[in-house]
Amino acid sequence: MTVQSPSQNVHQGSAPLSNSRFVMILGVTAVLFFLGLVPFEAIPEIPVDIDSKPFFIPLVLTALLPAGRPGIAVALGTALGEGLRDMMEGYELDDPIGFIGYAVGFAIASYVIGERARSPFFLVLGAIVAAFVQAAFEASSFLFFGTESMGIVIQSTIGNTITHGVIWGAIPIVFLVPALHGRFERFLGFAPKGVADQKTPLAPLFSDEPANPDALLSARALQFRYPAQDDSVLAGADIDLLPFKVTGLIGHSEAGKSTLCKVLAGLAPKVTGGELTGEIIQPATGPDALRIGYVADDAAAMMTQTRAYMEVASALGGSSLSAEEMEKRALDALAAVGVNAKEARKYIWELPAQKQSLVSLVAATVNNPNILILDELPAQLDKTGKMLLRKQISRITGKGGAVLLVDNDVDRQLAICDYLAILDQGKIVATGHAAEILSDADGLSEFGIASPLQLTEPDKTTSAAAPVQNSMGTGRKPMLELQQIHLDDEDGNPVLRDASLVVRSGSIAGIAGAYNSGKSELARMIAGLAQPESGQIKVAGDSLTDWSVVDRLDHVATVIHSPFAFFSEPTVKQEIGRSLRGGKMDEAYIASHVAEYAAMLGLGEVLTQDPLTLPFGTAKRVQIAAMLPRQAPLLVLDKALGNLDSEGLALMHKALRSFIDNGGTVLLLDHDMDILSEWTDQLVFLSDGVLHTAEEDYEARLSQISRFGLDWPHAADIAMQRGQQAMTRAELLGASS
Numbered sequence: 001m002t003v004q005s006p007s008q009n010v011h012q013g014s015a016p017l018s019n020s021r022f023v024m025i026l027g028v029t030a031v032l033f034f035l036g037l038v039p040f041e042a043i044p045e046i047p048v049d050i051d052s053k054p055f056f057i058p059l060v061l062t063a064l065l066p067a068g069r070p071g072i073a074v075a076l077g078t079a080l081g082e083g084l085r086d087m088m089e090g091y092e093l094d095d096p097i098g099f100i101g102y103a104v105g106f107a108i109a110s111y112v113i114g115e116r117a118r119s120p121f122f123l124v125l126g127a128i129v130a131a132f133v134q135a136a137f138e139a140s141s142f143l144f145f146g147t148e149s150m151g152i153v154i155q156s157t158i159g160n161t162i163t164h165g166v167i168w169g170a171i172p173i174v175f176l177v178p179a180l181h182g183r184f185e186r187f188l189g190f191a192p193k194g195v196a197d198q199k200t201p202l203a204p205l206f207s208d209e210p211a212n213p214d215a216l217l218s219a220r221a222l223q224f225r226y227p228a229q230d231d232s233v234l235a236g237a238d239i240d241l242l243p244f245k246v247t248g249l250i251g252h253s254e255a256g257k258s259t260l261c262k263v264l265a266g267l268a269p270k271v272t273g274g275e276l277t278g279e280i281i282q283p284a285t286g287p288d289a290l291r292i293g294y295v296a297d298d299a300a301a302m303m304t305q306t307r308a309y310m311e312v313a314s315a316l317g318g319s320s321l322s323a324e325e326m327e328k329r330a331l332d333a334l335a336a337v338g339v340n341a342k343e344a345r346k347y348i349w350e351l352p353a354q355k356q357s358l359v360s361l362v363a364a365t366v367n368n369p370n371i372l373i374l375d376e377l378p379a380q381l382d383k384t385g386k387m388l389l390r391k392q393i394s395r396i397t398g399k400g401g402a403v404l405l406v407d408n409d410v411d412r413q414l415a416i417c418d419y420l421a422i423l424d425q426g427k428i429v430a431t432g433h434a435a436e437i438l439s440d441a442d443g444l445s446e447f448g449i450a451s452p453l454q455l456t457e458p459d460k461t462t463s464a465a466a467p468v469q470n471s472m473g474t475g476r477k478p479m480l481e482l483q484q485i486h487l488d489d490e491d492g493n494p495v496l497r498d499a500s501l502v503v504r505s506g507s508i509a510g511i512a513g514a515y516n517s518g519k520s521e522l523a524r525m526i527a528g529l530a531q532p533e534s535g536q537i538k539v540a541g542d543s544l545t546d547w548s549v550v551d552r553l554d555h556v557a558t559v560i561h562s563p564f565a566f567f568s569e570p571t572v573k574q575e576i577g578r579s580l581r582g583g584k585m586d587e588a589y590i591a592s593h594v595a596e597y598a599a600m601l602g603l604g605e606v607l608t609q610d611p612l613t614l615p616f617g618t619a620k621r622v623q624i625a626a627m628l629p630r631q632a633p634l635l636v637l638d639k640a641l642g643n644l645d646s647e648g649l650a651l652m653h654k655a656l657r658s659f660i661d662n663g664g665t666v667l668l669l670d671h672d673m674d675i676l677s678e679w680t681d682q683l684v685f686l687s688d689g690v691l692h693t694a695e696e697d698y699e700a701r702l703s704q705i706s707r708f709g710l711d712w713p714h715a716a717d718i719a720m721q722r723g724q725q726a727m728t729r730a731e732l733l734g735a736s737s
Helices: 019-040 056-064 069-089 095-113 120-144 150-180 257-265 308-315 323-335 353-365 383-398 410-416 434-438 441-446 519-527 572-580 587-600 616-630 646-661 673-679 698-707 714-721 729-736
Strands: 002-004 217-225 234-241 246-250 275-281 291-295 371-375 402-406 419-424 427-433 478-488 494-504 508-512 534-539 556-559 634-638 665-670 682-687 690-693
Touching: 019 056, 019 069, 056 069, 056 095, 056 120, 056 150, 069 095, 095 120, 120 150, 217 257, 234 246, 234 257, 234 275, 234 402, 246 257, 246 410, 257 275, 257 291, 257 371, 257 402, 291 353, 308 323, 308 353, 323 353, 353 371, 353 383, 371 383, 383 402, 410 434, 419 434, 427 434, 434 441, 478 519, 478 665, 494 519, 494 665, 494 682, 494 690, 508 673, 519 534, 519 556, 519 634, 519 665, 556 616, 572 587, 572 616, 587 616, 587 646, 616 634, 616 646, 646 665, 646 673, 665 673, 673 714, 682 698, 714 729
Parallel strands: 234 427, 246 402, 246 419, 291 371, 371 402, 508 665, 508 682, 556 634, 634 665
Antiparallel strands: 002 291, 217 234, 217 275, 419 427, 478 494, 478 534, 682 690
């Protein structure tokens, strides 16, 4: 996305509801209510004009968000959603009166509920008030236009108050609001209602470092705290973004990197809510004022439009271009990164993950920003995507712009960045030239950061490691068997063509492929979310081909690449224990297993937190920790390891090996050849619907990796420079000794 730069010399605290957030709440409400109306139209009306509408949707928002401007935004959004639906069905004379009824009814309801979102009485009262006011307004049109008697008006008002306010209003929200209270509000930038806020306002900090006069953007003494959180995520961060330069930002997964990106991009607290102190200093003003492009770590979650080309066109909205010109420019820009016109007109969520990330990148750069902020974007891209990203970075810096790159891959940071900053506990603890910072192995280790392989000294006591074997023990029983599988995607294109594969028990098998090669479709098929056109799927000897998703749960645990779509519980502790509560285990057993898996994946300090509020990398560890207690013999990980820092990867590897030691089998589907080369016992490539067994010969395997659109492992790249052969870290350091 493209955002306006922060004001010069900003020093701000908690922000009131901005116009952009008001419009966002209005738009979210309108879309949700509009979509909810569609299935409810199928419910027959009761004469006269007594129908069913999903009032629980806007009522949940009304209950959770504050009264005042947020409540008015919800009320207007509800009216707009109904208005859009009315226009699709055909305009009627009474529609404007109904529109006013929605706006007035829900605005009043927001004040009736007030801060009492956890009170069933006021939830019910607010629902009935909203429905009664709306029904009374709409029924009054019968009198205005002389079509019905007063008795019919009263009958319609009472009937719709019951259907809208009680059946489809009060009853659902009494259950929904408590379940969502304290979770949903954060995404719209509000603290939970009815919770006493004892937090002391943030006291401003001061930096000893003056702003760099050469910087395009400087930040000093930044503190930031999210709504409903006691601790600050940023605790005095200083950073400079210099023209013509790429500045890297590294740190462990809870250091505050994503938050710093949001603050510099002007999104926090403007969109997120919360408290901010410190200074953001932008020397340039007027026509030279900064234009900031920003890509989030979860790119799809930051998009504001429903279709890909619309996301890019919206970034051009401040220009003098016509709608047709903006659409054409958006389509051309997307085509340049491999998103064709058909894909560009799809709903964003229908695109593969890499295409979603590229859409976000195009939207961030289409307006030629002079600062580009990239939050862990390289981890979401395959070889082709990374090449496109490098091209955009070079274009921005070549014109005098600055790039801030957050990336956990220190070898990639070494290759791309001019400068580097380490963020720890919300503060920049080291900054300087990238090569200098990354050469300090002891300094990196202090903050839980691994040294780049390029700069790691070989272990003189280690002999050269043997080449990776592509074998999993032929004596073991098969755990996963794909037999002559033919699978098509939703457009009828082949994903798998007569594919067969055997993964034996007690191993980690890897399927490597570029984005859009079909890895996610294959994972969905194994989980039961997609059905093959022909062939057999067997797990532990049982044919699962005709089994439902639920029937497969005891055999297969599948982890998708987007953790936030997975979570349903209010705390990490409950999320990890969710799969155990469906059985007959007592609470002591569940608690001990939750503690075991939390410790295994380094989650002990976040057990009481809402998983939806966690950093992306930590959320991925929670997602896998929640799958392990199910004790399904096969664990399928679909691009589930990206965005993890070195500590997170080490914990994950140890957890997976423990899972295997206890009889499990793991299938990794990814494009990251570093992880696949280091971790797997068997490797196959997926390309053009065909599974290719990895070659044993070193040169032949490198040729396969290149041919199938993947990056070589870092070890292979470095070994090639040194005239050696290595696929893994151990092989490289052993070969160097």
